[in-house]
Amino acid sequence: MASTTIIPHQHSTTTTNSNMNQALSRAEEMTFSYPHWEQDKQESERLYVEYTSPKYFEAKVQGMRNKQRLFEGDRSHASIVALDHAEFTYPNCEEDKEECIRRHTGDCSTMDLSPTAFDTFFNSMNKKQSMHSNRDQIECLRELDSLNFTYPHWERDVHAAEKYYITFDTTSVFTKKVTAMRHKQSIDDGDRSHPQLVALESTTFTYNNWQADWEKAYKIHTGDVSFALDLGDFAFDNLFSTMTKKQEEHEKNTLNSISRRNSNSSTSSSATDAAAAASSSSLSYDDCLETLHELQLTYPEHAADKDVAKHYYFQFSVRKPFVDKIKAMKNRQRLYDGDRTHPDIAALDTTNFSYDGWLQDRDEAVRRHIGDCNVLDLGSFAYQTFFAKMKKKQQVHRQRMRMEQQSGTRSEFFELVRQLSSSSSVEEEDDLQDFSSSSSSSDDVSLVAAAPLATESRDCEDARLCVVCLEHEASHAFIPCGHLIVCQGCSKKYELDIQRNKRVKCPLCRVSTMCLARIYR
16 A cells, blocks of 8 residues: 655744654654555644644654554554553453553544653553552552541542542542542531531522522532532632622622612712722722623624623633623624724635635634634634634645646645645745734723733633633543643543533533543643
């Protein structure tokens, strides 16, 4: 069977180019002949087009090389040697071995295409084996086994704690789970003196749907949560602070409503509003809400968008999602008024696309511009990233058409990438930089007494945050869609639901999820 030549995507960083060229040189020495290698080559093409970073493309090439070695009977790679010499006897260990092989050969999800993916999974196998054969020698598990739990379904919590021990590199999440189990046992014994319970039960809440928040806070205290991030004192304190903020807002709105009904002049009403605002413990957030209320919006869905913005205000401790939503609402109003002068829209209107699926991508770009998208896709950085991917698809499509016109036959993708990288990558990168500069000059949302909006570098950093908590860097991806959008803690909710055979969907694209994979940057 014919061999194929692997050509890397050019990258602006010299080190990245060097690493990829080294991988390329090794791959070019090999003729691929294992079954279905053509499908792997097609997958590498998708990775090249889909992702700005070349790391997945490079990792797929390395996986193909590893697969060819195994096909030829060569098991001398260090990872395979370690797997072959390891003695595993725990239940289902053979299935885990097969998963290790899949990660080594690139027959895995995109997010598992990483040099450390094999090592991470192999480490979890070693932990499982230690639990199976030497459980009494593991200090944290020995402590767990020594505890006398009697509350209903405590065995299920023990199993969850063991999963945390296997999954996470440190024992911090495991420890938080065990602490929560202690809390649950104390409650079952009739002891409700813990400070968290006292605070929760002694505070009066009257805002809309406070019961759901109260129940969630209680579950955080007892560890009956789906997200690992919801374990521990920080998670409880953060939610309790949000509940307090909601109650203050509710009381302020109630006071303003009464004042408006009883007031005989606008002056007295303004004075009451000012007094209420001054009494708030979160002045900057009150200013954000005031800005939201003052927006002059007339498009049909503006009321629902305001509700979403308020949800972001209450849900996230950082201001960025709220601010980005307001900017998107203003963008939507401009389009509703027929104004297409915003740099994002102007760039979209003036760029000629012809690749397959460009109409769907254009619609998605507009949705991101007007905020009709997931919170992770809000903001100028998310839009520019998506627009850059559209330009990259067009670049590949245009070069392919040019080569086919010259040769009269369909071009080999890797040869296409070689010519594309050498002839036009610099030009396309400059175009993207020009677009980024013009887009960043668009008008921002004015917030009363608020700090300046984040810079583009800050947007880039925030774009890597977990979509659930917006506090920690995203480290886990949903499979098979491949969206890297949740942190290590938040991923555990989905993983536990999968283990319990519950239907899980990616919060970004709503595609059904088989599992989650940890990604190492």
